[in-house]
Amino acid sequence: MPATTPPPAGGRRAAARPAPSARPALRSGPGRLLVAVYAVFAVSASARALVQIATDFSAAPLAYLLSALAAAVYVVATVALVRSSERSRRVALVSVTVELVGVLAIGVLSVGDPVAFPDETVWSGFGAGYGYVPLVLPVLGLWWLRSQRPRRSA
Amino acid sequence: MSIVLAVWSLVGALRAARPSGGQLLLAAALELAILVQAAVAVVLVLTGTRPISVATFVGYLLTIVVLLPAGVFWGLADRSRWGNGVLAVTAVTTAVLVLRLEQIWNG
Numbered sequence: 085m086p087a088t089t090p091p092p093a094g095g096r097r098a099a100a101r102p103a104p105s106a107r108p109a110l111r112s113g114p115g116r117l118l119v120a121v122y123a124v125f126a127v128s129a130s131a132r133a134l135v136q137i138a139t140d141f142s143a144a145p146l147a148y149l150l151s152a153l154a155a156a157v158y159v160v161a162t163v164a165l166v167r168s169s170e171r172s173r174r175v176a177l178v179s180v181t182v183e184l185v186g187v188l189a190i191g192v193l194s195v196g197d198p199v200a201f202p203d204e205t206v207w208s209g210f211g212a213g214y215g216y217v218p219l220v221l222p223v224l225g226l227w228w229l230r231s232q233r234p235r236r237s238a
Numbered sequence: 239m240s241i242v243l244a245v246w247s248l249v250g251a252l253r254a255a256r257p258s259g260g261q262l263l264l265a266a267a268l269e270l271a272i273l274v275q276a277a278v279a280v281v282l283v284l285t286g287t288r289p290i291s292v293a294t295f296v297g298y299l300l301t302i303v304v305l306l307p308a309g310v311f312w313g314l315a316d317r318s319r320w321g322n323g324v325l326a327v328t329a330v331t332t333a334v335l336v337l338r339l340e341q342i343w344n345g
Contacts, residue, residue, distance in 0.1 A: 116316040117323040120309060124331050131297045139293060 110168040110176070110232055118228055121221060122162040125214075129155035129206045150190060151205045154218075157183050161225065177229050184222035187211055191219070257313060257321050265325070268332070269306045276303050279343075289343045298342065302335040 111119050133151035141148055157179050164176035191210035204213055211218030276299050282288070289295045309328025313321040 112316060113318060113320050114323075116312065116320045117327060120312055120324045120327050123308075123312075124305075124327070127301060131301065135291075135294050135297060139291075 110165050110173060115228060118225060119162060119165045122158060122165060126158035126162045129158050147205050154186060154206045180222050180225035187218050257325055261325060265306060265310050272302055290345050291342055295342045298335055298339050302332060306332055
């Protein structure tokens, strides 16, 4: 995909990029931990959605499509956090917000109307099947993105 | 083993220490054990002893083999307490995956 600003190929350090401020990248420090957890969820949610859709899609199409959506959100958030550029920060902000809304909405719906969700998604029951990590993760993500907001003295 | 590594890494993270050589050794031993276990599982699956949901099992198997090296790599690149945090998360996830693999294998 032709991007307007290609990422530095193979560049491991964000410091190579002329940043407006010397703030640490989104993926350093606590962000490193956040990326790790997001990556785990990106992989596990994707795998789960893939298996669900490939093996038994007709059993619960809605739940499985939501699984796929959740997986996509995790993948986007992970990549955005790793890229750690100004634009990807906004992408991360959007995807983490979608994640928070998703886990809250699916949580309420799956508890209130279990019939509509015959099979589990990552976000069912506010992520109870995953130790409620899906509920906590977006909150941490938003906090992290907020604390790393570039402060422009405009 | 992964629980030990998890606790070790967590303690390291709380003490604001960087990941130590001992942790790496333990992680390497753990990965070796996982590889052996995975090889045994693959042989069993190929020779006919297989869980009900082969696709799910293989997916988890691939994940658990790749997870630890990825976590160690990602954690070591950041030589601060957060590197240890990454190791802790990786080790906990590995433990969960082992349990899930057993569940799937036993149906």
